[in-house]
Amino acid sequence: MRKPLVHFLASRDNNFNLIRFIAAFGVLFSHSFSLAMGSSDTEPFKLLFGMSFGQIAVDIFFISSGFLIANSLFVKKNLLNFLWARFLRIYPGLFVALLFCVFFVGVYFTTYPLEEYLMDTQTYIFLAKNAVLFWGEEARLPGVFESLPWAGVVNGSLWTLPFEVRAYCLLVFCSIVIHRVIVWSKHTLNDRLLYLLIPLLGMLIYISDYFYTFLPISYFSSEDFRLYSLFFIGTACYIFKDSLVLSKHIFYAAVVSLLISTIHIDLFFIVYNVVIFYVIFYIAYIPKGWIRKFNQYGDYSYGIYIYAWPIQQSVIAFIPGISPLELCLYSLLITALLSYFSWHCIEKKALMFKGRVLFKSKI
Incomplete structure (x- = not known):
């Protein structure tokens, strides 16, 4: 079967919920090694492939997000309603998770006297900065988890959310600029090629920096290029949805190429960055049958993502010396309960407001 990506967009029946759930588990799995051992270098995927399960999971989140968010923006054609929908998806669940971190985890585990903890400005910097996200995350609460192997970090998973929020804004900005450029050029330029040029240049810089390390403050700069790209x-992929064909032969070739590339970390890095997007979209839309039943249970990936780290740190504080696999199991059970609550009591209810037409103006 060879069908273009656009063929599948009319229906919401896909495997993105399952893909994001597995990705969220991947982040929890990777962090179990980092947090239990105090170093990310012990993670099995990183030892084998040069990148952790968590990094691969974040890549999956960002590629999927870029596709789905573009669909939302260009279908709605209404900037304010688009931003309102994005707010409802991210912030209500996040606000509750932050309150949980500050007034439950922080209050219980802080080594400060309770009054001093509640009066410390760092407590409210954590709350306020993470509630906004756009200017980055704040990982520390006063006196919390300071003696653990990964010391002092209350919720390290939040570091990707500012990138996500800024990516939404960057997409809006680029769509407006590209539209103006096309109008200015009197349609002599191809807007589809301009959308393709952005990630191609970004990935070229990111991959080049991987081998030659030329960016200033290279780690943080390369993360910018990586995630936005x-x-x-x-x-x-959304822009070229009518041209991007999903074929089992291409999918199998991509998977085989990945397997062969594992003979060398650098080769895997290159092949992975070339084919990962195709693997994601094929798995998202082609496998059907029993696998689609996962959709009826809800979308727990975001809840797992925002609760896993503080739960893992709490488990380590209760059970010093716990092994990474034990930490993964215990924290997954607790985090799954919290993500269930987050989806059904917070996120799902917030999303009910998304369908309301609040603003009439178009982009």
């Missing part, structure tokens, strides 16, 4: 790879 992955997001815009997803966007480009």
Whole structure:
């Protein structure tokens, strides 16, 4: 079967919920090694492939997000309603998770006297900065988890959310600029190629920096290029949705190429960055049958993502010296309960407001 991506967009029946759930588990799995051992270098995927399960999971999130968010923006054609929908998806669940971190986890585990903890400005910097996200995350609460192997970090998973929020804004900005450029050029330029140029240049810089390390403050700069480029790879796939064909032969070739590339970390890095987007979209839309039943249970990936780290740190505080696999199991059970609550009591209810037409103006 060879069908273009656009063929599948009319229906919401796909495997993205399952893909995001597995990705969220991947982040929890990776962090179990980092947090239990105090180093990310012990994670099995990183030892084998040069990148952790958590990094692969974040890549999956950003490619999927770029695709789905582009669909939301260009279908709605209404900037304010688009931003309102994004707010409802991210912030209500996040606000509750932050309150949980500050007034439950922080209050219980802080080594400060309770009054001093509640009066410390760092407590409310954590709350306020993470509630906004756009200017980055704040990982520390006063006196919390300071003696653990990964010391002092209350919720390290939040570091990707500012990138996500800024990527939404960057997509809006680029769509407006590209539209103006096309109008200015009197349609002599191809807007589809401009959307493709953004991730191609970004990935070229990211991959080049991987081998030659030329960016200033290279780690943080390369993360910028990596995450925004992955997001815009997803966007480009949406823009070329009528041309991007999902074929089992291409999918099998991509998977075989990945397997062969594992003979060398650098080779895997290159092949992985070339084919990962195709593997994601094929799995998202082609496998059907029993696998689609996962959709009826809800979308627990975000809840797992925002609760896993503080739960893992709490488990380590209760059970010093716990092994990574034990930590993964115990924290998954607790985090799954919290993500169930987050989806059914917070996120799902918030999303009910998304369908309301609040603003009439178009982009």
